[in-house]
Structures are given as structure tokens and as C-alpha cells.
Amino acid sequence: MSKPRTNASYLSGIPELLVLSLLARRPMYGYELIKAIKASTRNELEFGEGCIYPILHRLEAEGQLSSREEMARGRSRLVYSVTSSGRKQLAERVSSWERVATAVNDSLRWGDHEQPAMA
Amino acid sequence: MSKPRTNASYLSGIPELLVLSLLARRPMYGYELIKAIKASTRNELEFGEGCIYPILHRLEAEGQLSSREEMARGRSRLVYSVTSSGRKQLAERVSSWERVATAVNDSLRWGDHEQPAMA
């Protein structure tokens, strides 16, 4: 209530896309990944743990990620890597994102320059 | 079930953005708008009536749209226009979308070319 909540737009599916994309470059553990997302988007996007951890679990259950435990300074970490199946999914998701982004931009500019505008 | 529904396609907030954007160019009625969205995105994006009509009603209730009734061939139509308040909202939504799209693309390309690489 009272909290307008008008933000948080345009983000459905984005966390999953970025998780796969970043993990494909370098295996990471959850906590690290959350900060990597923030850094890689220049602090523009930030997703909480309640968003990322469930995605990690689900993608692993689906065979798109695999994890191994690691110990570092007394803390255990679950380091995730992208499987070959996950890479395939990633490619599809990226192209899907590009199609959507292009479509939206097309619509936003629709009718802007009806004529070729040869100066 | 059985419908995989793996879609989940980056679309939250997009319908509202496109509704405001297209209506800002030209007043339209709901049915027309639904087809305009499809056309303006080259058939890439299509939103059902169950998605668009509620948005129209909400935006009007919020003062971002205004409507007037029109008769055409025995059918009545509700033609919506964007108010000045709606135009302000539209500008914000567009820039918000651009920031998100840029952030996602930044992340996807993160580390690709560390150096500027100006050919």
C-alpha cells in the first residue's frame, strides 16, 4: 500500500537471462553473481537474493546449471557452471531478448520517418 | 499444463509502454490499438484483449488517457487519447525502458572487448 511500486518494469525474465549469460563467461557462486549483475549493468539493475537463488536452483534442476561446493575462508560456496544444455538455452534466450528489444524499439519509432528522407 | 510455458518473455510493462506510445501518435480505439501494436512490431509482439483493455481502463482512471465515444457503422467505439500527464509519463517510461535495455545489453556484452577497439 501507498508504495507506488511503479518501478520494476521491463524485467520479467531478465534475471534468468543475465544469470545464464554471466555464468557462461565464468563460474560463480550466488553471492558473487548477485554483485556481478549489478556491476555488469553499471549499477543500473540489481536483483535480490530471493530472486536469484530460486533461479539457480531451478536452472540446476533443469540441467542447465551444475554446481560444486567449494570452501573459502571457512565459508562454503556453491559454484555454478553452465552446462552444454544451458548454453543452448542461453543462445535462445539471447536471441529472444534481441527480438523483443528490436520489436519494442520498432514500435516506439513507428512512423517517425515515413519517407526515406533523402536530404 | 504440458504447455511448457518456457516463454516468460521480457514483457512486463511493455504493453503499457506501447499503448502510451502509439496513442501519443494517433488516438485509437482498443481493437484498433491491439492490431497497431502487432503491426508496429512487425508481428513480433501481440497482446490479447485481456491485457490491453484493463490497461486502457487503468490509464484513464489515472488521468493519463481520456476517451470519447464514436459511432462507426452501427458499432460504438471508445477512442483514447493521451493527456498531457500521460505524455509526461510516456517520456519517463521510454527513458526507463532505454536504461533497462542498455543495462541488459551491457551485461550481455560484459568483458567482450575490454579495450575500445576502434578499428
Place this chain on the structure above:
DNA sequence: TGCAATGCCTCGCGCCTTGAGGTATTGTCC
């Protein structure tokens, strides 16, 4: 006569992010 298209509407399902909450260890500062 029947069916598709036009034109409006509502409702419930299910997905997804958010935010808050919980646990445990390590490092830091006073």
C-alpha cells in the same frame, strides 16, 4: 442461414520479482 470479423468487457491461473525474515561464520573497529 451460419460463420468470421468487429468491438467491447471480465475473470482466474500461474509465473515472477520483491522484501522481509532466518542461520552461521569471518573481519573490523573501538
Place this chain on the structure above:
DNA sequence: GGACAATACCTCAAGGCGCGAGGCATTGCA
């Protein structure tokens, strides 16, 4: 030595939102 932040994992309830299906009425075409 005690408090607190940071690290690192996890879960759950709430709410937003698109989707699909459904409903109603008229026009136009076959």
C-alpha cells in the same frame, strides 16, 4: 571483548501482470 558489517546460504508471503478463455452484440460475407 563486544558489536556490527560483510559474507554466504536459504525460504516464504504478497502483489503485479500477462495470458487464455469466456461472454455479449452487431455487421458483412458466403
